[in-house]
Amino acid sequence: MVLLAEIQRRGRELSNQSYDVIVVGAGPAGSYAAYELASLGHSVAVFEEKSAPGLNVCCTGIISVECLRSLGVSTDVILTGAKSAKFFSPSGRCLRLQTEDVQAYVVNRSLLDEAMASKARSQGAQYFFSSPVTDVILGKDRMQAETLRCGTREVFSARAVILANGCRPRLAQRLGLGRIRSFFVGAQT
Numbered sequence: 527m528v529l530l531a532e533i534q535r536r537g538r539e540l541s542n543q544s545y546d547v548i549v550v551g552a553g554p555a556g557s558y559a560a561y562e563l564a565s566l567g568h569s570v571a572v573f574e575e576k577s578a579p580g581l582n583v584c585c586t587g588i589i590s591v592e593c594l595r596s597l598g599v600s601t602d603v604i605l606t607g608a609k610s611a612k613f614f615s616p617s618g619r620c621l622r623l624q625t626e627d628v629q630a631y632v633v634n635r636s637l638l639d640e641a642m643a644s645k646a647r648s649q650g651a652q653y654f655f656s657s658p659v660t661d662v663i664l665g666k667d668r669m670q671a672e673t674l675r676c677g678t679r680e681v682f683s684a685r686a687v688i689l690a691n692g693c694r695p696r697l698a699q700r701l702g703l704g705r706i707r708s709f710f711v712g713a714q715t
Contacts, residue, residue, distance in 0.1 A: 545571045545652075548671045548684040550659045550697065552579045554587070554635075556690030557642035557651075558597065564649035571682060572643075572651055573673055575658035580639030587633045594631050599641040603633045662687050662697055 547563050549556045552574035564570045576582065586605060594604070607628035613621045643653060654675060661672040668683045689697055695706045 543571075543680065543682040544668075545569045545682065545684045547571075547686045547688060548573065548659075548669070548682055549651075549688045549690055550662075550671070551689070551691035552576075552639065552643055552653060552655075553583075553690060553692060554597075554638055554642050556688065557639065557646045559688050559690060560646035560651040561642065561649055564646055564651040570646070570651040571684070572646065572653045573657045573659050573671065573682075574653065574655050577656045578640075579643040579653075579655075580636035583635040583639065585635060587635045587638060588630050589633060590630050591628060594633070597642065599638065599645065603637040603641055605632045605634055607631055659691075659697065662689075662701060664701070 546568040547560075547570050549560045549570060549572045552572050556572055556574075557579070560570045560572045588608065594601075608630040609626065609628055610622065610624040611630075613623070615621075647653060654673065657673045657675045659671050659673050660679075663670040663672070665683075668685055669687045671682050671684065671687055673680050673682065689701075689703075691697065693706060699705055
């Protein structure tokens with residue numbers, strides 16, 4: 527009963543900020559989802575805690591040749607091609623793979639994030655930067671996302687919310703989606 531009252535209270539705070547889909551996170555996964563959905567005619571809002579796409583990413587990215595091709599972004603994002611890789615098991619054993627052709631690209635994540643956000647915007651997705659989502663409330667027919675925009679709490683509603691906020695587990699945990707129990711560690715040389 528308390529949850530229903532809270533949903534109703536928060537629902538009254540809406541001010542025509544309604545979308546088909548809300549995406550949390552403007553990285554490659556979030557922007558790709560936004561692009562695909564906006565291309566199909568859905569109204570999409572993307573919320574990113576940083577002030578622009580690609581700011582302060584902690585790594586480059588390694589993606590397959592096919593994946594980069596399917597994203598449809600400029601090859602300007604490519605730093606180098608990869609024809610070999612080494613995989614280390616927890617026991618320390620090494621598996622080395624070598625091919626004649628480039629199988630994957632090392633990409634500049636900042637440029638990739640910017641390019642993906644630009645593509646999604648070109649299809650009508652709206653981006654809200656410096657707007658961390660602090661909570662997601664499940665309703666009967668719609669969901670609500672609470673954000674802090676310029677220090678002000680705002681509530682947006684949507685039929686669906688996509689969590690594409692990387693390894694930050696707080697929202698997933700609040701929604702009962704469980705905890706991230708293990709991470710893969712990678713090194714690039």
